[in-house]
Amino acid sequence: MADKSLNRTELVAAVASESGQSQAAVSGVVDAFFSVVSKSVADGTKVTIPGWIAFEKTHRAARTGRNPQTGEALEIAASDSVKVSAGSKLKAAVK
Structure with missing residues (x-):
């Protein structure tokens, strides 16, 4: 890093x-x-600056997880998140 x-x-x-x-x-x-x-993004609109960056709202469905210490199953609630993607110009700038 x-x-x-x-x-x-x-x-x-x-x-x-x-x-x-x-x-x-x-x-x-x-x-x-x-x-x-x-x-x-909160309203569900994808924001894109072509070639540079894109912001997008994503949804994660509810799922079953495990407590790593006890191995006990637990329910993980559904949630919304944000996906940030680098565009081609930004990727080329860091090469």
């Missing part, structure tokens, strides 16, 4: 530097982007 990480503050500063915009403006855009993505 990568030892480096880019937190939100560093991301906002980097985008502001690249675009020539203020950090306040970029921060507002980042907040709005994630707000729109989260609302859309």
